[in-house]
Amino acid sequence: xxxxxxxxxxxxxxxxxxxxxxxxxxxxxxxxxxxxxxxxxxxxxxxxxxxxxxxxxxxxxxxxxxxxxxxxxxxxxxxxxxxxxxxxxxxxxxxxxxxxxxxxxxxxxxxxxxxxxxxxxxxxxxxxxxxxxxxxxxxxxxxxxxxxxxxxxxxxxxxxxxxxxxxxxxxxxxxxxxxxxxxxxxxxxxxxxxxxxxxxxxxxxxxxxxxxxxxxxxxxxxxxxxxxxxxxxxxxxxxxxxxxxxxxxxxxxxxxxxxxxxxxxxxxxxxxxxxxxxxxxxxxxxxxxxxxxxxxxxxxxxxxxxxxxxxxxxxxxxxxxx
Numbered sequence: 001x002x003x004x005x006x007x008x009x010x011x012x013x014x015x016x017x018x019x020x021x022x023x024x025x026x027x028x029x030x031x032x033x034x035x036x037x038x039x040x041x042x043x044x045x046x047x048x049x050x051x052x053x054x055x056x057x058x059x060x061x062x063x064x065x066x067x068x069x070x071x072x073x074x075x076x077x078x079x080x081x082x083x084x085x086x087x088x089x090x091x092x093x094x095x096x097x098x099x100x101x102x103x104x105x106x107x108x109x110x111x112x113x114x115x116x117x118x119x120x121x122x123x124x125x126x127x128x129x130x131x132x133x134x135x136x137x138x139x140x141x142x143x144x145x146x147x148x149x150x151x152x153x154x155x156x157x158x159x160x161x162x163x164x165x166x167x168x169x170x171x172x173x174x175x176x177x178x179x180x181x182x183x184x185x186x187x188x189x190x191x192x193x194x195x196x197x198x199x200x201x202x203x204x205x206x207x208x209x210x211x212x213x214x215x216x217x218x219x220x221x222x223x224x225x226x227x228x229x230x231x232x233x234x235x236x237x238x239x240x241x242x243x244x245x246x247x248x249x250x251x252x253x254x255x256x257x258x259x260x261x262x263x264x265x266x267x268x269x270x271x272x273x274x275x276x277x278x279x280x281x282x283x284x285x286x287x288x289x290x291x292x293x294x295x296x297x298x299x300x301x302x303x304x305x306x307x308x309x310x311x312x313x314x315x316x317x318x319x320x321x322x
Contacts, residue, residue: 043072045117045124046098057131061106066099067115075118080104084112084127108134137162138209138216146220153198153225158191162209169208169215172196174306176204200226201258201306230258232303232310233284243317247292252285253301261304266290270298270313294320 050066052058065078076094079087080102089111090102104111113128139159144150157170168186171179172194181203182194196203203222208215233256238244251264262280265273266288275297276288290297299314 043119046070064101073117077116079114106133106135150225166210171206198225199258250287259303263302265300
């Protein structure tokens with residue numbers, strides 16, 4: 001019979017062997033020690049180490065991707081594509097090499113890179129996303145400068161010529177990607193006067209260049225002339241926290257800056273609209289019938305700015321009957 005007993009942390013077993021005793025012979029236990037087999041290291045997938053960190057902008061067209069060895073890896077495979085999971089730019093088995101040079105587009109597009117490691121006969125992947133370098137030639141606004149504050153309603157936009165450009169297109173909107181303020185082909189002209197709002201709103205400008213049958217854009221953000229950044233309207237009468245007088249009240253408010261529509265709501269609890277709710281268009285006052293029971297009244301004045309509602313809240317006490 002063989003009996004195995006756990007030893008100490010020296011990774012040995014003490015084995016006691018008991019042999020049936022012959023007649024008249026005393027059997028003795030003979031201790032035997034042997035080292036335990038060490039656990040195999042856990043495999044680790046290889047990871048990219050260059051040319052830039054994950055999520056970065058690649059610095060050029062011809063780039064060398066590098067990676068570490070990982071652990072327990074018997075081969076590597078590198079794939080590069082313009083869509084996730086589609087290696088339309090490069091797909092190759094690299095053997096045990098730890099780098100590979102690839103020629104990539106320089107149009108600013110997203111590039112999807114997958115580095116696979118062969119571990120125990122199975123490909124195991126790490127995925128990465130980069131932005132291609134952008135060396136596409138396109139027209140860029142000269143005036144007004146990006147991020148500048150305009151000083152008048154009529155603004156002259158100018159841009160430099162691009163060799164071989166078939167035409168230019170100028171769009172201006174009050175939201176990113178919008179063209180509600182101006183949108184027209186410029187032909188091959190390099191300047192255009194545009195009349196713009198003077199309410200301090202943000203202006204989003206896209207100047208597109210038609211080159212070799214494709215449109216490429218450069219974008220700018222400006223601030224319209226006026227009183228500065230857009231601001232929501234504020235109630236001017238009656239005063240916040242005041243006690244109302246009578247069963248009808250006229251509410252008035254200022255214009256705000258960059259506001260295209262007002263909305264007024266009145267309720268008997270916070271955010272409620274059970275007493276009144278309606279668009280006011282561009283009007284800055286409205287008369288409303290209100291309770292006369294001394295209850296709290298909650299008013300919300302909302303301003304539509306660049307397609308988004310911004311709200312201010314007020315609290316009043318209804319008049320108390322005599």
